[in-house]
Each structure stands twice: as structure tokens, then as C-alpha cells.
Amino acid sequence: MKALVLHGVGDGRLERIARPVAGPGQVRVRVAFCGVCGSDIPRAFVKGTYRFPTVCGHEFAGTVESVGPGVSGFSPGDRVTVFPLVWCGRCAACERAQFAQCADYDYYGSRRDGAFAELVVVPARNLLRVPEGVSLEAASLTEPAAVALHGLKRAGGQLVGQTVAVFGAGPVGLLVAQWARIMGAARVVLFDPIPRKREVAGQLGFPLAFDPTGEDPVHRVFDLTDAQGADVCVEAAGVPATMTQALAAARAGGRVVVLGNPSADVTLPAGLISQTMRRELTIAGSWNSTFSPAGNNDDWHTVLAAAAAGQLQLDPLVTHRVPLDQAWEALLMMRDGSEFFLKVLVQP
Numbered sequence: 001m002k003a004l005v006l007h008g009v010g011d012g013r014l015e016r017i018a019r020p021v022a023g024p025g026q027v028r029v030r031v032a033f034c035g036v037c038g039s040d041i042p043r044a045f046v047k048g049t050y051r052f053p054t055v056c057g058h059e060f061a062g063t064v065e066s067v068g069p070g071v072s073g074f075s076p077g078d079r080v081t082v083f084p085l086v087w088c089g090r091c092a093a094c095e096r097a098q099f100a101q102c103a104d105y106d107y108y109g110s111r112r113d114g115a116f117a118e119l120v121v122v123p124a125r126n127l128l129r130v131p132e133g134v135s136l137e138a139a140s141l142t143e144p145a146a147v148a149l150h151g152l153k154r155a156g157g158q159l160v161g162q163t164v165a166v167f168g169a170g171p172v173g174l175l176v177a178q179w180a181r182i183m184g185a186a187r188v189v190l191f192d193p194i195p196r197k198r199e200v201a202g203q204l205g206f207p208l209a210f211d212p213t214g215e216d217p218v219h220r221v222f223d224l225t226d227a228q229g230a231d232v233c234v235e236a237a238g239v240p241a242t243m244t245q246a247l248a249a250a251r252a253g254g255r256v257v258v259l260g261n262p263s264a265d266v267t268l269p270a271g272l273i274s275q276t277m278r279r280e281l282t283i284a285g286s287w288n289s290t291f292s293p294a295g296n297n298d299d300w301h302t303v304l305a306a307a308a309a310g311q312l313q314l315d316p317l318v319t320h321r322v323p324l325d326q327a328w329e330a331l332l333m334m335r336d337g338s339e340f341f342l343k344v345l346v347q348p
């Protein structure tokens with residue numbers, strides 16, 4: 001089968017590799033779409049993966065192609081998406097079903113071969129059925145949508161009637177905004193320096209999208225909230241400026257969610273730390289998302305239900321669909337920012 005194989009930092013090659021075989025309890029999935037995650041860019045060009053060669057790609061959906069021994073409940077042709085973390089099932093976190101905190105996990109596309117390939121073999125317990133009315137293209141965005149949902153849940157408390165400020169309007173920021181609306185927020189304010197991202201925010205029904213380089217986002221939030229500040233601030237860009245803005249724009253007793261993958265150290269001015277103390281802000285880190293094979297109100301099943309209900313709009317986030325033989329060029333484009341992009345999908 002064809003796969004984009006990463007042989008080293010900056011060395012991706014389209015190759016033919018052996019088709020993986022579904023063992024006991026496993027299913028072979030024919031990949032329809034695999035999203036390129038923001039984290040795939042440093043993985044391919046800066047930090048590398050855990051071992052080389054690796055096939056990257058962890059945000060994917062497709063159809064069941066064959067099932068291994070002992071698998072029940074799935075059969076060829078079923079439309080599925082995949083929770084990409086393979087948990088150990090033995091550690092304390094796994095016992096609490098907090099798989100994202102597993103002490104000994106495996107991961108598609110970084111620790112084991114992922115879905116920039118025609119076929120992937122996955123444990124049947126990691127599969128989710130894609131509901132009717134949700135395209136496989138949309139289903140391949142389940143992971144970023146689950147990450148966004150998890151971030152907002154980490155803010156704690158309810159959001160009805162509240163103001164949520166989102167710093168960074170990439171795919172995850174735009175998904176956070178949508179979840180905030182679904183969860184009843186009265187006002188969602190977004191900041192991003194890229195005009196096309198603010199346009200997409202507007203198309204998704206978020207007119208309060210501003211350029212943080214053309215004005216002070218903290219002033220804007222206070223202007224919009226009778227000088228109170230936002231109830232919830234979500235840092236969704238991973239750059240120092242958004243981290244300090246998210247802290248500075250929160251109201252007394254407000255919550256700040258740290259969600260963007262950090263790209264640099266952040267220096268917090270003493271005045272801002274003091275303000276964080278005086279305002280008694282709650283700062284919540286957010287990591288990955290919750291998944292339950294039984295579908296017990298976890299982030300992944302919630303995403304698919306909201307997409308099926310038409311509450312969550314995933315398709316407008318897709319800006320590029322590229323075949324496998326152009327996937328490396330697409331990664332280079334994202335690294336260089338040579339085109340406007342939100343979610344880039346590889347279509348093996």
C-alpha cells in the first residue's frame with residue numbers, strides 16, 4: 001500500500017509498504033480522510049517522532065475493510081473514526097478510564113504508524129461508528145473537535161449567559177467558539193491576526209472576531225463586558241502574547257484554559273501575576289480528550305452526536321483536500337504558511 005513515510009526530520013517520502021494485518025481484536029480501516037494536525041508540522045520538520053521510519057497522521061476516518069479474529073460489532077463497509085490513543089489498560093489512569101493520562105500509551109502517527117496511508121490496523125475498542133448524516137470528511141475532524149470540547153469542559157462550571165474569549169482562531173479555536181455557543185454562552189469573542197480566519201469566524205456566526213495586532217484585545221474584551229472581563233478565556237494559539245492576553249482579559253473569578261501547544265517560553269509580568277491573584281483566576285490545563293468505548297458521555301461521542309444534530313459545523317473548517325502523493329507538499333505549505341489554510345485533509 002502507499003504511505004507517506006517519515007524517515008527523519010524533514011525527510012518524508014511517498015513509498016509502498018506492507019499492508020498491516022488485523023490481529024485478534026483488531027480491525028483494518030481503509031482511510032478516507034486524515035487531517036494534518038498542527039502538531040504534525042513540528043513532528044515532521046523540527047522534533048521528529050519517537051522512532052523512524054514513521055507514518056504520521058492521527059485524525060482519521062474511513063471504512064472497515066476487514067476484521068480480525070474475535071471482533072464483533074463491526075463488519076466491512078462500516079463507516080468509522082478512530083480514537084488514536086492506544087491505552088495500556090493496566091495503569092492507575094486506565095483504571096479510572098482516564099486514557100489520555102495513561103502512563104504507557106501508544107499513539108497513531110507519532111509512536112506507531114498512523115493514517116497518512118491507505119490502510120491502518122486499530123483495536124476494535126478504539127473505533128466509533130460515524131452516524132448517518134455525518135460525512136467521513138467531517139468525521140476526520142472528530143479529534144480536534146473533541147480536544148476543543150475538552151478544553152471548554154476543563155473551564156469547569158456552566159457557560160450559560162457567559163462571555164467566552166478565544167485567543168487564536170485556527171481549527172481548534174473555531175471549534176471552541178462553536179462549543180461555547182452550543183453550551184449556551186451569550187457572547188463569544190475571537191482574536192486572530194489572519195484576516196481569512198476572522199472571515200471564517202464570521203461565516204460560522206461569530207461576528208465578534210478581531211485583529212489582535214490592530215487593537216488591544218484586552219481592552220476590547222473589557223469594552224464588550226461593561227469593564228468586567230470575560231468569564232472564560234481560552235488560549236488556543238500557543239504563543240506568549242495570547243497567554244498573557246488570556247490572563248489579562250479574564251474577569252474576577254474567571255477561568256483561563258491553556259489549550260494551544262506552546263511554541264515558546266512565556267514571561268509573565270509581576271503586575272499580571274498579581275492581577276491573577278487579586279482576581280482569583282482559575283487556570284486549567286487541558287490535554288487531549290476523553291474517550292469511552294461504551295460511549296458514556298465522553299468527548300468523542302459528544303462530537304459525533306453534535307455533528308449529526310447539525311449543531312457543530314465541521315466542513316467549513318476544511319480548506320484543502322490533497323491526495324497522498326501531494327501530502328508532503330501540503331505539509332511544506334503549512335510549515336511555510338505559503339497559502340491560507342485551516343484544516344488540511346489528506347485523502348489516501
Ligand SMILES: [Zn+2]
Binds near residue numbers: 038039058
Ligand atoms: Zn490532532
Ligand SMILES: [Zn+2]
Binds near residue numbers: 093
Ligand atoms: Zn494505562
